[in-house]
Amino acid sequence: MFGVKTRLINFCKKTYLSATSGKLASDMAIRSLMEYFVADTYGHRASIKKADMGYGWIHYGLARAYKPKRILCIGSRYGFIPAVLAQACKDNTKGIVDFVDPGYGKDDPGHWTGEGYWRTSKGKNSFKNFGLNSWINLYLTTSQEYATKFKREYEYIYLDGDHSYKGVSLDYKLFWPRLSKFGFMSFHDVGVKGRLTEGKYGVYRLWRKLEKRNSIVFPFLGSGLGIIQKATDENRHKNIL
Ligand SMILES: C[S@@+](CC[C@H](N)C(=O)[O-])C[C@H]1O[C@@H](n2cnc3c(N)ncnc32)[C@H](O)[C@@H]1O
Numbered sequence: 001m002f003g004v005k006t007r008l009i010n011f012c013k014k015t016y017l018s019a020t021s022g023k024l025a026s027d028m029a030i031r032s033l034m035e036y037f038v039a040d041t042y043g044h045r046a047s048i049k050k051a052d053m054g055y056g057w058i059h060y061g062l063a064r065a066y067k068p069k070r071i072l073c074i075g076s077r078y079g080f081i082p083a084v085l086a087q088a089c090k091d092n093t094k095g096i097v098d099f100v101d102p103g104y105g106k107d108d109p110g111h112w113t114g115e116g117y118w119r120t121s122k123g124k125n126s127f128k129n130f131g132l133n134s135w136i137n138l139y140l141t142t143s144q145e146y147a148t149k150f151k152r153e154y155e156y157i158y159l160d161g162d163h164s165y166k167g168v169s170l171d172y173k174l175f176w177p178r179l180s181k182f183g184f185m186s187f188h189d190v191g192v193k194g195r196l197t198e199g200k201y202g203v204y205r206l207w208r209k210l211e212k213r214n215s216i217v218f219p220f221l222g223s224g225l226g227i228i229q230k231a232t233d234e235n236r237h238k239n240i241l
Contacts, residue, residue: 027051063088068155075161165202191224
């Protein structure tokens with residue numbers, strides 16, 4: 001009968017939305033990912049209790065909207081952002097994340113708060129055990145070694161590895177040429193200054209130079225996330241460093 005089907009669909013939609021408190025994403029699924037990959041809630045302005053991924057939303061949204069074929073992710077303690085990006089590829093049914101981390105732990109110089117997790121069998125199997133295996137590859141190596149071995153092009157690159165000025169500048173130099181036109185490169189900890197036990201933070205120094213370009217910054221709390229986009233005119237990116 002005319003209108004009955006429409007009314008039934010609207011009723012189902014309303015019931016579903018009220019059951020999920022009107023949210024687009026499921027709190028349970030978000031919490032389970034955040035817990036499993038031990039989300040650094042302070043560093044990403046997130047809250048597991050509130051199922052709030054903080055900066056994770058930005059990575060997820062960017063990847064969902066841009067639908068990259070290939071994403072590069074350098075450095076993560078327990079895999080929160082690499083997993084968010086792999087989940088975005090899974091939800092897009094397109095794309096793959098290359099996640100690079102040598103698995104440094106507290107005894108390694110330049111660990112930058114790494115916990116040695118990626119060298120353990122739990123770490124090595126974590127993406128598989130969470131059902132993300134088809135959307136992410138783990139490379140247990142440094143960004144420099146990875147760049148020498150693989151010459152891939154990326155549409156999205158996230159840098160969260162070596163946080164010294166020298167280290168992050170090297171990553172920028174290595175991978176900027178591998179970013180495709182209109183691609184995005186993001187930097188964690190653009191707001192952190194000074195020396196902590198793990199070393200002297202220098203991402204903010206690089207960011208001061210980069211932010212003059214097509215940039216967006218989320219300066220909240222101590223960490224901060226900076227994003228730049230590769231413009232079509234490559235001359236705008238020359239002689240930055
Ligand atoms: C600051 S932690 C990342 C913490 C991060 N904010 C998070 O949410 O997990 C830095 C990570 O980078 C890794 N790392 C350090 N130097 C690296 C390098 N040269 N190439 C790739 N990863 C590196 C460390 O092993 C560590 O796991």
